[in-house]
Amino acid sequence: MEKRVTFKGWLLPLCLIAPQVLVSAVFFFYPAGQAVWQSLFIxxxxxxxxxYVGLGNFEYLLSDPYYRASFLTTAIFSTLVTLCSMVPALFLAVVADRLIKGAGVYRTMLIWPYAVAPAIAGVLWLFMFNTRVGVVSWYLGHLGYDWNHVLNGGEAMGLVVVASAWGRISYNFLFFFAALQAIPKSVIEAAAIDGARFWRRFWTIVLPLLSPTTFFLLVVNIVYAFFETFGVIHTITSGGPQQSTTILVYKVFSDGFVGQDLGSSAAQSVILLVVVGALTIFQFKFIERRVHY
Amino acid sequence: MKNLTTGALIAGSTILSPFAAYAETEIQFWHAFTGRLGELVADQVEDFNASQDEFTVVASHKGNYSETLNAGIAAFRAGEQPHILMVFEVGTATMMAAEGAVRSVTEVMEASGAEFDPDAYIGAVNGYYTNTEGEMLSLPFNASTPVLWVNRDAFEAAGVDPDTDLSTWQNVGEVLTALKDGGSTCPLTTAWQSWIHLENLSAYHDVPFATQENGFAGTDVELVFNGEAQVAHISAMGEWAQDGKFIYLGRRNESGANFRAGECALFTESSAGYAGIEADAEFDFDVRPLPYWEGVGNSPQNTIIGGASLWVMEGHEPEEYEGAAQFLAYLSSTPVQAQWHQDTGYLPITNDAAEATRESGFYADNLGTEVAVLQMTANEPTSNSKGLRLGSFDQIRGIIDEEFEAVWAGDKDAQSALDSAVTRGNQLLRRFEQAN
Structure with missing residues (x-):
């Protein structure tokens, strides 16, 4: 099945990959190397x-119970963000895919939130849930629920998850929608003729055929939750209340740019690099097996 | 088309500016002010530039306080540092420790021969930025101190006499109960909880916040703010929070919106909140001195300042330091200072500026504006009330915020929260000591 294009000689292939290698070297390997180097110093x-402190920075970090707790916070946060951004996206894509009229309008509207920068999204959600003047918290108050994410860690986590996932739904929607369009209609129709109803067709045919897209989005969304959600957290909670929304990447920022502790910050980015690397390898090794291309 | 024209203008001005300033020595000044304050700074700079033709001060806004400090640090590492950098008070220890990156204001002023009398500055303001040898390290620029803001209408609505004595926390406690019983949904709120309810609380009661004269005497500092006075105060605040008498709205000054909207009756906030409250409040308000606990420590001692100071950075030409010195002398001059104090609600940094303001009748016309000045200058500062000089202080404040939140939420009692903040803060101080 696999098609391979083979080149004669080395020069042409080298030239072809050179730009990518160069970009990776300048923007990835060099800074990553710097981070590793700096993590050995205070x-x-x-x-x-x-x-020079050797592994002192790592020792300092790993013996800090608050830093270790931040791993758990990050795990909860990224799992929730990934779920909350993928499940609704899939649902919306499936529904939009069945539309006959006005599909273009829906599609465009659903993609819009992706254009909102994370920090701005954070501010929008913050306004809606502001404990004293927010629209949503006002309605919740009328229903007898006292919303206070400034002191309640669970609510704060919920809020940053929703704010981070919201814009991401659009991105995921786009991919799911394209993947759904690529599923041959004949397969679905054949199943329908065999008497399979919508949900059965969805579980047994559509979902497996979507698996490459789902897998791709899983990896991308986890990386997103780990690295790019920092703007949302910075604007909404600054990691609080107490430490309930301090995820690893936020701590890298706050130690480096608030505390000016560059050694600890560098060590944390190295740890983060290792964690995300390991997670991605794990995903490719074990989850990708279940993906059908 | 409009964009194009603007673009062309900007491009044109960038090209032209070096020529325009060719004859004059340029002094780069990085600050953190936007909005009204930004405009006022721009006016000062313009006025200085017009007053002489030897130097041109170029002011640039570099983001909020933390961002400005980071910009300065990054620029120094790249050898592109400005001549004058605005650094907020919690960054003081970081700047002090950076020997070889900063030049003390005393040294700059003396070398230039510009007019400079260290005694002209108000001790309580100046002391924060002066080392133990009496050398003035940076020039206080915008300094404020916490005061108690009172919404008189909210008092009346709850059936409480707004002229009640609120000078002690004992009295405030009783008033909070009365306000709550009178139907107030927000009897008390606060901005900057660590600054007001721990740092200033300690200074005001003349109890130590940290060893080594709160860090002035050395970097081997240990935090000691888990003492009796502080625990008692946080414990009382925690009880008020549980009873709905103290409403916590955020770590920074989020609560300002609620006070200005008339929702809260009492508000502990910086004296520099004046401009905003004056502009927005559609109710009668009062400024009162920050309350103290009667019978605790030597209260009321004096409160300490917050805000920022101007640091002169190393690595420039002698004639540029000359210009920096002249600019700093201009900023400290009596008319400029008095105007700044009256426009912003920040404290005057010199005694003469305070005196000039008093003589102009400003305090009489704007009731409450003098409260902060009196509160700061009431007593000669002691080693507990001179200020704080701690490394990683911005992060230590973050830790204090976290621990306070645990108390307000009822998860921890005041003693264990403060103990834990001390332990965690000390770890950061040891890191800082090791790095510098």
Whole structure:
């Protein structure tokens, strides 16, 4: 089945991959290498002196119960963000796919939130859920529920998850929708003739055929939840109340740019790099087996 | 087309500006002010530039306080640092520790021969930025101190006399109960909880916040803010929070919106909240001194400042330091300071500016504007009330915020929250000590 194009000689293939290698080297390997190097030192903020501490930064971090707790927070947060952004996206895509009239309008509207920058999305949600003047918390108050994410950790987590997942739904929708369109109608029709109803067709035919897309989105969304949600957290909770929304990447920022502790910050980015790398390898090794291309 | 024209203008001005300023020495000044404050700074700079033709100060906005400090640090690492950098008070220890990156204001002023008298500055303001040898490290620029804001209409609505004595927390406690019983949904709220209810609380009662004269005497500092006075205060606040008498709305000044909207009766906030409250409040308000606990420590001592100061950075030409010195001397001059104080609600940094403001009748016309000045200058600062100089202080405040939130939510009692904040903060201080 697999088609391979083979080249004669080395020069042409090298030239072809050179731009990508160059980009990766400049924008990924070099900074990553710097982070590893810096994680072995405690520098002062102005770069006037550096003190070699070996693995001291890692020791310091891993012996900190608050840092270890932030792993659990991150796991909960990224699982929730991934679920909350993929499940509704799939649902919307399936529904939009069945539309006959006005599909274009729905599609466009559903894609819009993706254009909103995370920090802006954070502010929007913050306004709606503001404990004293927010529209949503006002209605909740009328229903007898006292919304207070400023003091309630669970509510704060819920809010940052929703704010992070919201814009992402659009992105996922786009991919699911395209994948649904690519499923041959004949397969679905054949199943329908055999008497399979919508949900049965969905579970046994559509979902398995979507698996490459689902897998791709899973990887991309987890990476998103780990790295890019920092703007939302910064604007909504700043990691609080207490430490209930301090995820790993937020701690990298706050130690590095609030605390000016570049050694600890570098060590944390190395740890984060390892965690996400391991997670991605795990996904490719074990989950990808269940993907049918 | 409009965009194109604007673009062309911007491009044109960027190309032209080096020529325009060719004859003059440029002084880069990075600050963190936007809005009204940004405009006022721009006016000061313009006025200074027009007043002489040797130097041109170029002011640039670099984001909020943390971002401005980071921009300055990053620029220094790249060898592109400005001459003058605005750094908020919690960044003071970071700047002080950066020997070789900053030049003390005393040194800059003395070398330039510009007019400079360290005694002209108000001790309680100046002390925060002066080292133990009496050398002034940076020039206080915008300094404020916490006061108690009173919504008189809310008091009346709850059937409480707005002229009740609110000078002690004991009295405030009783008033909060009366307000709550009178139907107030927000008897008390606060901005900047760590600054007001821990840092200033300690200074005001003359109890230590940290060892080594709150960090002024050395970097081997240990936090000691889990003492009796602080625990008692946080414990009382925690009870008020549980009873719905103290409403917690956020770590920064989120609560300002609620107070300005008339929802809250009492509000502990910086004296610099004046401009905003004056502009927005559709109710009668009062400014009162920050309350203290009667009989605790040496209360009322004096409160300490928040805000920012101007640091002169190393690595520039001698004539540029000359310009920086002249600009700093201009900012400290009496008319400029007095105007700044009256426009912004920030404290005057010199005694002369305070005196000039008093003589102009400003305090008489704007009741309450003098409260902060009196509260700051009431007593000669002690080693507990001079200020704080702690490394990683921005993050220590974050830890204090977290622990306070646990108390307000009823998850922890005041003693264990403060103990835990001390332990966690000390770890950061040890890191800081190691790095510098």
């Amino acid at each position: 520098p002062d903020p102005f770069g006037l002196s550096m003190q």
